[in-house]
Amino acid sequence: xKSDNLLIAGKYYVSRLLVGTGKxxxxxxxxxxxxxxxxxxxxxxxxxxxxxxDQNEKSLLDFIPKEKYTYLPNTAGCYSKDEAIRTLRLxxxxxxxxxxxxLEVLGDPNxxxxxxxxxxxxxxxxxxxxxx
Amino acid sequence: xxxxxxxxEKIFEVSELPLSQLIEELALKEKKFAIEYNGEIISKGNFxxxxxxxxxxxxxxxxxxxx
Numbered sequence: 001x002k003s004d005n006l007l008i009a010g011k012y013y014v015s016r017l018l019v020g021t022g023k024x025x026x027x028x029x030x031x032x033x034x035x036x037x038x039x040x041x042x043x044x045x046x047x048x049x050x051x052x053x054d055q056n057e058k059s060l061l062d063f064i065p066k067e068k069y070t071y072l073p074n075t076a077g078c079y080s081k082d083e084a085i086r087t088l089r090l091x092x093x094x095x096x097x098x099x100x101x102x103l104e105v106l107g108d109p110n111x112x113x114x115x116x117x118x119x120x121x122x123x124x125x126x127x128x129x130x131x132x
Numbered sequence: 133x134x135x136x137x138x139x140x141e142k143i144f145e146v147s148e149l150p151l152s153q154l155i156e157e158l159a160l161k162e163k164k165f166a167i168e169y170n171g172e173i174i175s176k177g178n179f180x181x182x183x184x185x186x187x188x189x190x191x192x193x194x195x196x197x198x199x
Contacts (some may be wrong), residue, residue, distance in 0.1 A: 020199030030197060043199025048138040049165060049192045051158060060195050061164050074199050086168075090193050093173050094166035102199065 009100060011070070013040045018072070021045075027063040034064060041070045043102050045077070046091045071095055074102035079115070081105060081122040088126065099130070133186035151182040151190075158192075165194050 006013040017039040024030040034042060042064060064071075073091030075084040088101050105122055107115035135142050135154075151174065155161055167174050168191040174182055184190075 020197075022196075022198040024197060027197075044195045045198025046193050047196045047198075049160070049163075049194045051137055051140055051142075051192075059164055060197055071195070072199070073195065076198060087193075089173055090166045090168060090191070091195075093175065094164060094193065094195060 008041075008070075013070075014038075015040050017041075018043065021060060021064060027058055027060060030060070031063040034069070039069075041072060043072045043074050046073050046087050046094065066095060066098075070100065071098060072100055072102040073098075075104055075122075076106065076112075078104075079106050079109075079118075081118045081125065084118075084122045085125060101126070133184075135184050135186075136189045138190070138192055147186065149184045150180055151184055152179040154184060154190075155179060160192065163194065165192050167192050 006016050015038045017037055018041045019034055019037050019039040020043050021030055021034070022045065024033060044060060044064075073088060073095065075087050078084040078087055084103060084105050088103070091101065092098060103119060103123055103126065105115045105118035107113050107118075133144050133147050133149075135144065135149075137154075137158075151167070151169065167179075169182060170189055
């Protein structure tokens with residue numbers, strides 16, 4: 001193990017690059033781009049599923065296996081501390097108890113500038129209660 | 133009965149419905165998702181004994197590209 005490896009929550013990472021998984025043409029392109037990037041940590045969004053969706057519709061998790069990558073579910077789209085915590089609790093259930101997150105509480109819908117006070121409050125609650 | 137699923141009203145002819153049956157109806161069985169039932173997260177093991185009633189609210193989420 002090289003001494004400059006990144007250590008987070010007991011796991012070593014060779015790459016310090018964290019990448020998002022949005023804006024790609026399809027899941028295959030997402031997979032290829034992330035693979036090429038060498039990143040080992042990826043961010044994902046948590047969204048309501050479409051009711052009545054195609055049963056055979058592919059999932060991001062099929063292309064970016066969580067056994068290979070560390071997922072950081074994020075709270076983009078949340079405008080309050082409570083909303084962010086709720087999203088992350090659902091993410092933890094979805095990702096089988098995974099506790100690492102990317103936390104941000106938004107302040108302005110146009111600029112996506114964060115609400116720093118709410119973000120810090122959400123972080124305090126999450127740390128104190130370990131996601132409850 | 134009426135059940136709210138992700139903000140949409142779904143009407144069923146029965147007065148009670150196991151959550152596991154709804155999951156099958158929504159073709160979610162093979163998918164990776166998480167459910168909030170009336171504000172509480174329900175683990176998969178508790179789906180069969182969770183019985184939906186009129187007025188219940190469900191939020192079903194998945195992981196999507198973003199970040």
